[in-house]
Amino acid sequence: MDESGVAIVPLPGPGHARVARALGTGIVAGHFPEGAVLPGEPTLLARFGVSRTVLREAVKTLSGKGLLEARTRVGTRVRERAAWNLFDRDVLAWTLDAGIDRRFLHDLAEIRLAIEPAAAALAAERRTDGDIDILDACVAAMRAAPGLDPAFASADLAFHLALADASGNVFMHSVGAVTEAALDVVFRMSRPTDPQAHETSWRAHAAIAAAIRAGDPAAAATATEVVVRDGLRNGAAAVETTGSAPYPCAGPIRSEAGSVRKRP
Template sequence: MTIPVARPLSRNPAARARGENHGEDATVDEIGAGIVPRETVLRPCPSQAGPGHARVARALGTGIVAGEFPEGAVLPAEPVLLARFGVSRTLLREAVKTLSGKGLLEARTRVGTRVRERAAWNLFDRDVLAWTLDASIDRRFLRDLAEIRLAIEPAAAALAAERRTDADIAALESCVAAMRAAPGLDPAFASADLAFHLVLADASGNLFMHSVGAVTEAALDVVFRMSRPTDPQAHETSWRAHAAIAAAIRAGDPAAAARATEVVVRDGLRNGAAAVEAGAPRPTLVPACPVRRGSSR
């Protein structure tokens, strides 16, 4: 059986939950798009990336975020890399150019190509985010993710309380119902949780919040699947906390919606950190090949 991973900017999360798939073809880069087996999230499809600079960029990028090429280190000489990847000098240089554009590499005259410090990496780039998820998730990653969520999601909930449509409210409540119906350890719980937060960003009516939700989608999917509730009490606490957000949005109360959302994000940080400490297995990243997607607002 397969479940849909929520797609960025979709206006029909209920259809996603039913496994329906409508709209134009998505690109390979759209990490969040697609229908994949349970316990999986997405990364670019190797068969679609094909041979050449995309393959080399992916291999080098994964090596950088995994620490094979440490921050500040100079990449091996060009002949070494050419022999390793079996590509032309033109394709290798194109791959390096791609990674430089993502903030991972910096070419210096007479020095070589150096791996830049992590702070320079563009973690809002979907490839970089996917490689980071594939390499490791630690407390710092969870903290940084929670901080960007705290900066965005309560504000999105407040805007949603002012701008929501009947369809938005119905979608949020449908996600809550799905969370309530699914035992915490059922992957369907994490899918409904993710769909709820993407609906929330969508209901804000703010295009920038749409975009942030699309970028962080893969990270949230992994974290939600790692940290879903393991006992009935935690399960009830979680779905009720999301129900409080939906109720505040339905009531048109921006302040209450923001407060309820902050509670959920902070709880998620604690649960995720506990899962990391306990050594919870992470879902496996799998290729994201072209699929159909819904339309944006």
């Protein structure tokens, strides 16, 4: 325990990265609430067994990610959640480690609704034969895998990443790459649990692919919005059942469908 009564568990890794991860995970998990002041430097130096230079570098790293703010005569304060850079890969990974709740699912769904239907509309205008082949392969993999099979979630993830690629917009691709870890976890949470839900899910994705193949931007966008909203409902139901539990991210899941994802 530190002087504030919070347990700080050192994590493996080199120098300031290890300290940044331990503190960052504690912050996003709420062990250090928004507005709280971190324990004093002597306490943290003793806890982590590092030099003052290493500790300050870790604090600088977290400040750059929007988690901390150093103030003269006040100390190092945890910033409000709105200031955190959730598009930072480290912050996103720490958030997933801390556990997904309804707020996280809702926020992720909102950004997906702002981006993915637009990506699908662009894909309907710009798709290549190769794009269609990849989307069809993902749908086929979803259809072949029972809902609770990890291969289903893998194919689901691959479909949405391929959709971003098919848009032909590098920013769409970049957002997909950044949120990949979160989508990985959410898709594993929201896998269909019965045959009817399984069929509904793969057919909904097939509708997106069909609209893109037909070159119909409006239909592609509408079909994509349906899928995202269904995913939010299923994910929220999973949270209600399991609670806000940690979902450690060990890297994106892969399948044969996912292995053919293009890179710009």
